[in-house]
Amino acid sequence: MRPNDTSPDPALPLRPDLAAAVAAARNAEFLARRALPAPPPVPRLPPFGDPPERLRVCYLVPRTDVGGGARVLFEHANRLLTRGHRVTVLSHFPPPAWFDLRARFRQVPFGVELAEAVPACDVIVAGYWDQVLAARALGIAPVVHFEQGDFHLFEDIDDDARAVVARNVEAADATIIVSGTVAEVLRQRYGVTATVIPNAVDPAVFHPPTVFDPAAGGRRPYLLCVGWDGNTFKGIAEMRQVWRSVVEHGHDVDVVWVTPKPPREPFGEVVVAPDQATLGALFRGAAVYVCCSHYETFGLPPLEAMASGTPVVSTRNTGVLEYARDGVNALLADVRDAEGLAAQVRRVLDGPDLAARLRDGGLRTAAGFSWDTIVPRIEDTYRQVRAAWSPATGGDWRFDLGGLRFVDADAEQRLRQRAAASGAGAVAVPVTFPAFDGHRAVRWRVVGRRTGGGADVSRAYLPAHADVVPDDLPYAEALRDFTAGRFDRALAGFLTVYRRGGSATRPSAGRWIVLTLLELGDDEQAASVLSGAVEAFPDHSDFHYLHAMSAMLSGRPIDAAAYVAAVDALGPATHYDEWFDDPATLIRERLLAPAQ
Template sequence: MRIALYNLTTTTKIGGVESFVWDLARELVKRGHAVDILGGVGTRRETTGARVFTFPFISRRFWQALPPLRRAYAEAKLLERLTMAIAALPTLVRGNYQIIHLQKPYDLLPALLARRLSGAKVILGCHGEDFYRGDRWLARHVDAAVSCSRFNAQTIAGRYGFTPEVVFNGIDTSLFRPQPPDPTRRTRWGLPTDRPLLLFVGRLQPWKGVETAIRALSYIPHTHLIIAGDGEDRERLATIATELGLHERVTFLGSVPRQQLPDLYAAVDILVATSYASETFGIGPVEAQACGLPVVASRFGGFPEVVADGHTGLLVPPRDPPALAEAINTLLRDPDRRAAMAAAAPAWAAQFAWPAVVDRIEAVYRAVVGETVRAR
């Protein structure tokens, strides 16, 4: 099957959706599909076996600098995507694709135009709430939709009137798996060796709720918080830690390459996931659990689908530092329970392994092109 994975930021930034596209491309190529990745001009490249095409675009920052669009975030992103579409449309039309798989509704217009001109089927991938005026009408014309979680599928159903097939996001369990013990691991990372370690992994944006984790430290004695990630909120978070007198108990590692994350997961005691908005899945908690790390997460968005409350971790109310601290203290005081969660976590996370995810995605592809799903 000839498949186009179309998403501007795949080749320009690092994030959950972008990693999903690269990983999906790799897994589809393994199964014999011819896959092209179409993205914006950028420097990100990964070895997948797929062909990569990049196209110029006018950044959303340009559009947001215009007074009428200064607060129009969705419209600025839409214009950014449409400027790439002008250059990408000939490739979409002439690529002889059977499937054009989008990751954002901002790309509906060029994909549907390509379908009209080439006969390709359009799959809308749903990862968030990227809605804008006119998207309801366009979405009605896709051939199918897939979603990263039941939470997100319900959101899409409320907006568009149809429910996507839930396929989840995938993880590479050959990479994310329990690591052998290594007494030098914390020293190599430059981390404290004499106390429990908490870990946050993700972009540093306000809605990720890292402030909640920092404030929770006030209620968790003799414990250190490791923050792996970077973003616009880093300076503010560092200031909060200093104002609370907790700066010596918080370490900012900056961005950590994905290949190094399993070793980092093995160096700590608990992963904290504290989002309170825009969190439709939760790839960090899934990767951590695949590595045998218990998770304490906010009961929000897709987190209740990826963390088995009481079995592989605990769920707490979002934006509630005392509640987060109480759950963490509960696990730190009970090493046997924490060990049981760690032991159960990899088997739970296996449902998100790429083979299972691609099985579900392939079934959708084959249904829309009228092919029979082959038994595997």
């Protein structure tokens, strides 16, 4: 996390770069998932048989900003909840302000693997391919991959990337996909057979106006498009060309561009992350909805436009072809053919009879995609998967849990489930130990080994407490000097560990170097070390905590709320070998309490 100290004015409050920290944390999570091996063939108990009447379903949601993919997962959650099931939604991102999500929602810190927060449940639904193996490794429930498509289905990728995707998609206990055409792509690329259950439209949001008036709402006639221009496949660059061509041919129309986040190169009227009521009104008011996507798995926005009574012009992308028929409910052009799309838009604007025919065809098409018929199919699939699943019994494991107190009552049971489902030779859990006044440190500790297993270690986030410092602590002598107040000797010891240790050891030792420098009163050197540390390890919450503390001790103004928010978002730095326990409380007690 690069500090905001590029200005020469030291009076400016110091604040963290949260975007850089989150990006680094997401990358660390992806790299950890990338390293996960395929699940081994292990012995299993007999299948559970009939599932409970009320299922416990947990959704892993990759993003919560405005978008068709997130909306579909949230619709699943709400509608399963209405049918009496217990539904939990997990994401690293905040709850969606734009969607009325009624299911239980938990925001998981970026420093913790999302799957580690899964509660006891009957089915885990992975909303993106890279979540599957991490969810399977829990060993507590079957994993359904809800495939909505991305680059791994539509773009050329190298062999290494294909192998990582394959390990994940093949590991799912079942796969649901929203398009029959793309189901065949999945089968051909990865050999995975999927159940096809299409998306649907919420008629409470997307419905036709009483009178078809494109200028309703006080706007001039406008074309509507949806997508963020950072995702090239959305074809926003072509949309800019379409609009220019339509205007150059004499049509006085605007563009309204709905995007989940601020665009890189805005044009027209930009609407960022609207709520559902606003979004529905924008769809109803448009003269034409234009989809320029290079590919989609289903393409929900064009269907929502049809349900809103708005004529649709689209590329012939794979997803839209699932329901779009040229001249019947939409006008189509080739992918990346901006002039072809513009010509189709002009046909709609110039032909009121054609627009009316497309409108009627679109309404008939959208009526066939109802949640009332689709959700029961999802429910049946979850029941079938649960009935056929059984937990692994895998391997002869020996555990050493002496001196440990787990935080959660069921942690030991879950640990054994994790070990049985793992292909690793050992399993580790995070163990806290006393460090110094008011601080407990946490390190990964191997607590179980498989007989005849290899050297690889699976990490299970099942926190436990210990009352003593670990025997294998690489800086044990330096820590004893630190706690005894022998700070010069402690600094020498921590520096030795830092220099001799590998890349995994340096972040841990670096924290102690900073703390020792602060105890020695060398605030300037501590600040210098921290400036490098927050840049080198931007997703390590301890360095943000220490950076704020160092600045405060030196009298420099800081944005305390921004630092607290950053530590809250990142949480414990579990992708590293060591971190402070409960960093959110630590930073609040030291930054906010004095001001209260």
